[in-house]
Amino acid sequence: MTSTGIRLHAPAPGWSIDADVVVVGSGVAGLTAALRCEAAGLNTVVVTKARLDDGSTRWAQGGIAAALGEGDTPEQHLDDTLVAGAGLCDTEAVRTLVTEGPGAVRRLIATGAHFDESSEGGLALGREGGHHRRRIAHAGGDATGAEVSRALVEAVRARGLRTIENALVLDLLTDAAGRTAGVTLHVMGEGQHDGVGAVHAPAVVLATGGMGQVFSATTNPSVSTGDGVALALRAGAEVSDLEFVQFHPTVLFLGPEAEGQQPLVSEAVRGEGAHLVDADGVRFMLGQHELAELAPRDVVAKGILRRMQEKDAEHMFLDARHFGAEMWEQRFPTILAACRAHGIDPVREPIPIAPAAHYASGGVRTDSHGRTTVPGLYACGEVACTGVHGANRLASNSLLEGLVYAERIAADIAAGRAAEALHARVPEPVPYPERPAHPLLAPETRFAIQRIMTNGAGVLRSAESLRKAAEQLQQLHAEARDALDENGKTAEPGVDTWEATNLMCVARVLVAAALMREETRGCHWREDLPQRDDAHWRRHIVVRLNPDRTLAVRTTDTADFPPTQRPQEQ
Numbered sequence: 412m413t414s415t416g417i418r419l420h421a422p423a424p425g426w427s428i429d430a431d432v433v434v435v436g437s438g439v440a441g442l443t444a445a446l447r448c449e450a451a452g453l454n455t456v457v458v459t460k461a462r463l464d465d466g467s468t469r470w471a472q473g474g475i476a477a478a479l480g481e482g483d484t485p486e487q488h489l490d491d492t493l494v495a496g497a498g499l500c501d502t503e504a505v506r507t508l509v510t511e512g513p514g515a516v517r518r519l520i521a522t523g524a525h526f527d528e529s530s531e532g533g534l535a536l537g538r539e540g541g542h543h544r545r546r547i548a549h550a551g552g553d554a555t556g557a558e559v560s561r562a563l564v565e566a567v568r569a570r571g572l573r574t575i576e577n578a579l580v581l582d583l584l585t586d587a588a589g590r591t592a593g594v595t596l597h598v599m600g601e602g603q604h605d606g607v608g609a610v611h612a613p614a615v616v617l618a619t620g621g622m623g624q625v626f627s628a629t630t631n632p633s634v635s636t637g638d639g640v641a642l643a644l645r646a647g648a649e650v651s652d653l654e655f656v657q658f659h660p661t662v663l664f665l666g667p668e669a670e671g672q673q674p675l676v677s678e679a680v681r682g683e684g685a686h687l688v689d690a691d692g693v694r695f696m697l698g699q700h701e702l703a704e705l706a707p708r709d710v711v712a713k714g715i716l717r718r719m720q721e722k723d724a725e726h727m728f729l730d731a732r733h734f735g736a737e738m739w740e741q742r743f744p745t746i747l748a749a750c751r752a753h754g755i756d757p758v759r760e761p762i763p764i765a766p767a768a769h770y771a772s773g774g775v776r777t778d779s780h781g782r783t784t785v786p787g788l789y790a791c792g793e794v795a796c797t798g799v800h801g802a803n804r805l806a807s808n809s810l811l812e813g814l815v816y817a818e819r820i821a822a823d824i825a826a827g828r829a830a831e832a833l834h835a836r837v838p839e840p841v842p843y844p845e846r847p848a849h850p851l852l853a854p855e856t857r858f859a860i861q862r863i864m865t866n867g868a869g870v871l872r873s874a875e876s877l878r879k880a881a882e883q884l885q886q887l888h889a890e891a892r893d894a895l896d897e898n899g900k901t902a903e904p905g906v907d908t909w910e911a912t913n914l915m916c917v918a919r920v921l922v923a924a925a926l927m928r929e930e931t932r933g934c935h936w937r938e939d940l941p942q943r944d945d946a947h948w949r950r951h952i953v954v955r956l957n958p959d960r961t962l963a964v965r966t967t968d969t970a971d972f973p974p975t976q977r978p979q980e981q
Contacts, residue, residue: 414583414585414589414645414646414647414785415644415645415646415647415956415957415958416958417645417956417958417960418581418582418595418645419581419582419645419851419904419909419912420850420851420901420904421581421582421595421597421607421904421909422607422904423607424595424607424608424609425607425608426608426609427608427609427610427611428456428573428608428609428610428611429454429610429611429612430454430455430456430573430593430610430611430612431448431453431454431455431612431613431614431824432445432448432453432454432455432456432612432614432615432616432824433455433456433457433458433593433594433610433612433614433615433616434448434455434456434457434458434616434618435458435459435580435594435615435616435617435618435619435639436458436459436460436616436617436618436619436620436639436792436794437457437459437462437463437464437465437564437567437574437618438468438560438618438620438792438793438813439468439556439559439560439563439792439810439813439814439817440618440791440792440793440795440812440813440814440816440817441457441459441616441618441619441791441792441817442457442463442563442564442566442567443519443563443813443814443817443818443821444616444618444789444791444817444818444820444821445457445567445572445616446522446563446566446567446570446572447817447818447821447822447825448616448821448824448825449570449572450821451821451824451825452825453824453825455572455573456572456573456574456575456610456612457567457572457573457574457575458574458575458578458580458594458596458610459574459575459576459577459578460577460578460579460580460619460634460638461576461577461634462576462577463564463567463568463574463576464560464561464564465632465634468556468559468560468810468813469556469557469559469560473537473539473547473549473553473555473677473678473679473806473807474526474537474539474547474548474549474550474555474679474807474810475516475519475547475548475549475555475559475807475810475811475814476488476512476539476542476546476547476548476805476806476807476808476811477509477512477513477515477516477546477548477811478509478512478513478546479513479516479534479536479546479548480534480536480544480545480546482544483544483545483546485506485509485510485512485513486509487543487544488509488512488546489502489505489506489509490543491541491542491543491805492505492508492509492799492805492808493505493801494541494707495541495707495708495801495803495804495805495806495933496799496800496801496802496803496804496805496933497709497801497802497803497932497933497943498801498802498932498943498945498949498970499652499655499801499802499932499933499949499950499951499970500798500799500800500801500970501797501798501799501801501970501971501972502971503779503798503971504779504797504798504799504972505798505799507779507815507819508799508808508811508812508815508816511815511818511819512811512814512815515811515814515815515818516548516811516814518814518818519559519562519814522562522563522566523562523565523566524550524558524559524561524562524563525550525558525562526548526549526550526555526558527548527549527550527551527552534548535548535549536548537549537679537682537683538682538705539678539679539681539682539705539806539807540678540681540682540702540704540705540706540707540708540711540806541702541705541706541707541708541805541806542682542705542805542806542807547679547682547806547807549679551744551745552741552742552743552744552745553677553679553742553743553744553745553746554744554745555810556810559810575596575598575610577598577599578596578597578598578599579596579597579599579638579906579909579910580594580595580596580619580638580639580642581594581595581596581597581607581642581909582594582595582642582645582646583615583642583643583645583646583785583788584609584611584840584841585646585785585840585841586839586840586841587839587841589647589785589786590613590785590786590787591612591613591614591615591785591786591787591788592611592612592613592787592839592840592841593609593610593611593612593613593615593840594609594610594612594615594642595607595608595609596608596609596610597906597909599906609840611840613787614787614789614824615787615788615789616781616789616790616791616817616820616824617639617642617643617775617783617788617789617790617791617794617795618639618790618791618792618794618813618817619638619639619640619642619792619794620634620635620639620792620793620794621635621637621770621771621793621794622635622636622637622640622771622914622917623635623768623769623770623771624636624637624857624861624910624914625637625768625860625861625864625914625917625918625921626656626767626768626861626864626865626869627670627671627861627862627864627865628662628669628670628671628673628767628768628865629671629672629673629767629768629769630659630662630672630673630674630675630767630768630769631672631768631769632672633671633672636910636913636914637913637914637916637917638909638910638913639774639775639790639794640653640774640775640794640913640916640917640920641912641913641916641917642913643775643783643785643788643790643794644916644920644954644955644956645916645956646785646788647784647785647955647956648775648776648783648784648785648788648955649775649776649783649784649953649954649955649975650773650774650775650776650796650920650953650954650955651773651774651776651796651951651952651953651954651967651972652772652773652774652796652800652801652802652924652951652952653771653773653774653917653920653921653924653952653954654773654921654924654925654927654928654935654952655771655772655773655800655801655802655803655933655934655935656768656769656770656771656772656773656921656934657708657709657769657770657771657772657803657804657934658708658712658766658767658768658769658869658870658934659675659678659708659712659766659767659768659769659770660678660687660708660711660712660714660715660764660766661675661676661677661678661680661681661687661711661729661762661764661766662674662675662676662764662765662766662767662769663675663676663749663750663753663755663762663763663764664725664726664763664764664765665753667725670861673767674746674749674750674753675746675769676729676746676750676762676764677743677746678708678806678807679742679743680729680731680743680746681704681705681729682705683731683734683738683742684731684733684734685704685729685730685731685734686704686729686730686731687704687711687714687715687727687728687729687730687764688727688728688729688730688761689718689722689724689727689728690722690724690728692730695714695718695727696711696714699714700714707803707805707806708769708803708804708806708934709802709803709933709934709936712766712870712934713870713936715727715764715765715766716766716870716871719765725765726763726764726765727763727764727765728761728762728763728764729761729762729764730761730762731757731761731762732757732758732759732760732761734757734758735758736758739757739758750762766870768869770793770804770809771793772796772800772801772802772803772804772933772934773796773924774790774793774794774795774796775790775794775795775796776796776953776972776975777789777790777791777795777796777797777816777975778972778974778975778976779797779819780819780820780822780823781795781797781816781817781819781820781823782823782975782976783975784955784975784976786976789820789823789824791812791813791816791817791820792809792812792813792816792817793809793813795816797812797816798971798972799812800812801933801970802932802933802934802935803933803934850891850892850901850902850912851891851901851902851903851904851908851909851911851912852887852891852902852908852911852912852915853902853908853911854902854905854907854908854911856887856891856911856915857907857910857911857914859883859887860884860887860911860914860915860918861914863880863883863884863918864880864918864921864922866880867879867880867881867883867922868880868918868921868922868925870936871936871938872925872935872936872937872938873937873938873939874926874929874937874939874940875939877922877925877926878926880922881919881922881923881926884915884918884919884922885919887915888915888919888960892960916956919962920954920962923954923962923964924952924954924964927952927964927966928948928952929944929947929948930942930943930944930947930948931943932944932948949969949970950966950967950968950969950970951966951967951970951972952964952965952966953965953966953967
């Protein structure tokens with residue numbers, strides 16, 4: 412796979428450092444990969460967009476799913492994952508996840524993470540949507556992500572790993588042969604004139620998280636702007652399954668005009684017995700699925716939206732008054748505090764909820780070792796598409812996927828392709844281009860993109876809405892391109908313009924894939940094509956960026972991923 416030659420408009424790097432591995436991102440996937448690489452003796456640098464503990468991991472409330480309980484097995488976990496994935500999971504990728512998952516969780520505990528225990532002294536396991544067993548390990552009741560993040564950050568600092576915080580990654584550097592040679596990045600708030608520098612390394616691990624900010628309302632933090640997927644596309648990598656954006660069914664409803672990050676009401680609340688009801692108190696999920704409120708997330712989100720349409724309502728309710736004050740305070744203290752901060756007391760009243768963008772099941776296409784289609788470039792966590800999630804992620808499989816595939820990446824880098832070759836090869840990046848290769852969008856374009864995507868490519872989609880979204884995105888894209896072609900001018904380089912440009916890149920791919928997939932499957936819901944079509948669409952949509960900035964779109968032959976690397980590259 413060759414690079415597109417496209418890079419963001421940015422000053423040439425004014426400083427550089429060398430490493431064996433650079434990990435971009437500081438969530439569960441990034442820090443696990445970094446710790447494992449460092450333990451293997453590799454000079455590892457962690458680059459993160461905000462502070463080390465500021466990514467999406469710390470917002471995870473539910474927990475980590477793994478077959479850790481008595482009577483549970485990896486095979487049962489596999490079955491639940493395949494059902495949730497609606498026919499598009501790569502079975503071997505899922506098998507890897509569920510068989511290696513229990514050991515990965517135990518290693519996380521050995522790293523210092525403390526999970527809630529039962530009265531008997533073992534792990535207190537909860538249940539969430541799509542799971543037929545209690546297999547969700549949680550911490551602090553509903554603060555699992557915060558505890559996982561704390562433990563990993565402390566381990567990184569204790570081992571003295573070099574970290575570069577407040578740094579937005581810009582583009583992949585490659586050598587003359589097209590192999591990875593590091594990344595460029597912009598360090599914010601360091602008192603430098605421009606802050607642009609480079610980390611030269613023959614192995615780059617993308618763990619940049621998701622792209623929830625492409626929609627107006629999301630559970631994702633403000634830093635989730637699709638930077639890793641956009642970087643990979645410009646580098647020539649393939650992305651897959653971007654049409655499958657999971658909208659979390661139960662997000663605290665703050666009003667129809669609410670934008671940005673919204674408070675999540677964890678699926679674990681339903682796992683403990685909360686009911687979804689309409690304004691009349693009717694449980695509308697009964698009879699829609701054998702698991703009712705604990706059906707997979709796409710089923711529940713659709714059930715909520717259908718009831719909202721039937722009742723001409725802006726939201727539904729989650730009723731957990733029967734928990735009582737003590738259970739709320741002990742099991743869900745974070746959610747209780749968030750609700751009360753917005754004037755809602757779940758102990759005494761139902762919680763107003765509505766679906767909001769939550770998790771990207773798709774991303775940069777990888778193989779079972781986290782390798783992308785660009786030699787030396789790896790991806791793990793939400794930025795990656797390993798084939799595990801298929802058309803709809805099973806609840807609490809995300810932290811587990813980050814753990815398992817980060818460990819596999821570190822093992823691959825430290826193995827034959829890695830340790831000796833890494834130290835022997837100092838990457839020589841191709842020269843930085845004098846002229847900008849990619850126009851930047853004005854900061855206010857971000858909000859235009861979010862409105863376009865929410866209206867045309869949200870939970871409810873149709874050919875008409877998607878075509879309109881594609882046209883509107885293309886118009887914004889063309890205006891920036893034409894301005895650059897005519898007079899060489901583009902928006903001023905900066906965090907806001909780089910983020911807006913990355914959001915445009917991922918939005919175009921998402922809409923193109925959603926328009927191509929002419930069926931309803933998992934969390935991709937086409938109102939005009941409500942049926943699942945296995946004969947034609949039990950396969951993946953793969954997209955890459957052409958040098959002329961157009962998109963090349965194809966489908967795989969089956970639901971399994973083809974290899975990412977040619978034999979001689981492995």
